[in-house]
Amino acid sequence: MSSGSISKAARRLGLTQPAVSSAIANLESDMGFMLFKRNHYGTEMTIEAKTFSEGVERALKALSNLEELAENLKNGRVGKLQIGCMPGLATLAPRIVAGFMRNNPDVKLSLQTFPSRKVEEWVAGGHFDLGIVEKPQAKNELEIFPYSFRMFCALPPGSPLADKKEITIEDLEGRPIITLGDAHQSTMQLRSLAYKHNCSLNVVAETQLFPSAMALVNEGVGYALIDPVTAMEYGKRNDNTVVLRPFTPQVEFEVAIILPKFHLVSRLCHQFQTALKEEFDQMATSFSTERFER
Template sequence: MNHRQVEAFQAVMETGSVTKAGKVLYISQPAVSRLISDLESNVGFKLFFRRKGRLEPTVEGRRLFETVEHAFLGLRKIEQTATAIKSLRTGELRIITMPGVATMLLPPILTRYCKQYPDISLEVENRPRLQVMDWLNSQQYDFGIANLPLEVDDVRVHSTVAMDLVCVLPVGHRLAKKTLIKASDFEGESFVSYSPNTGTRMYIDQYFQQAKVNRKLKMEFRNTHEIYPMVAAGFGLSILLPFHKYIELGYNLVFRPLENAIKTELALLIPEKREPSMATKRFFEIYHEFMAEHESNQFI
């Protein structure tokens, strides 16, 4: 890394254009591009990306520029910052997700993440599914985790994990002996359900309507972790997202697959106008590794 490379980077950041930066520095556009390319090679990460023909700084590029602006710190400080960013010895991760994900899926994943990157600070906000998408759209969070479908603009799906909803029963229930639960098995049974204004509840209602089955709605809750103890206490059966695969619940429950399974997709969501940071990309890798490891751990 040398002063001319940093000078070119600063000029591109301030002008928003390689051509304009060349005019400021009195050098050609190709010369500016070469300096930026050399600087990216030195620091080990991309500083810019193109979106719809425009040159936009990456998250890492913005962070490096914060140090460049304080030029009195010198090139040594810039090199130290670049090294810390590359090795994830500095930075933050802001996540917004649904309550069930925040309380049952994220803890073991974040434990693994923090062991590898202990210097990354974390902020986790939990909100209902639609609010996750709306708040992610505000650009205040690095990414979100929520069930599809996607219902807002300026948010895009990075990747998804397919999930089959499962029947949850208290230990000793007559249906616990069955290996596969049919919709007709719920006829006349007391049922502990998700709230009517949740997306998953809509799929469950459609499941029973198509099967022409009448269940007895006993209780309704917004969040998965609120339903588990009620089923364990004998208030009724339920159909839930399979978060039990990822964490020890501590309740006497039995989980069984459904005939004609109710399917959903849990998505990693990112703001349309933001490129994922290196810290975010590392989280995505650990997330998918964890989900793959627990794929077969579903029924007990």
């Protein structure tokens, strides 16, 4: 059909003309109708052959699409991801996700924000493909990839500590402090430091999220240890008056990328995990030297 004659088709295929004629005859026998008729001008396609050729074109195009789909699946460039993220990184995750989707436009994605324990449960149960949580204890149901970020001390407006390059646990003794509750990792580390250095903590407010703690500091309620992601995002606000300084001894904000151990993980999920790891590695390097000077 595309060559215009049996002899030209034979040359394109590297076959003899009788071999092509035999192939056509066999196909006509299988189909039950003629595909080509000879006339004074050469070989002419029948009406049935023209209709059938349209179906062949669609089938070849579909096959080509399947090959492309298989290639994209192999390289993790297509499919759907279900991701669960802890509230503390809910401002960062959309930026990472958006960058991944720009590089992989055929990806469909669901990003849900839940407390870390809920995300852990849903990843373990296969309801989420991947989770971003506060670092959990070792669990048989999860593959855990931990990361640590140094926390900063947020100083309220007009604080007499603003001239210091670093804030120590002794500097906070007797000053109003905002924490994330007794069970939070940052609060436990802070209390452990206070006990070790024989300092008392004057906790005047508790909240569940770092952005809330940052807002309270901004309102002059007290001091707080803040994770670097919140510090970076809150620092972009026009109404921000908080001063941030490195805190010593170092207190770390520990997070983890988690995958299910007993459920199949797609190539796409592994591809996203790689992109997420690169972002976290870059952040860890950046935050380790960032001073958030004002």
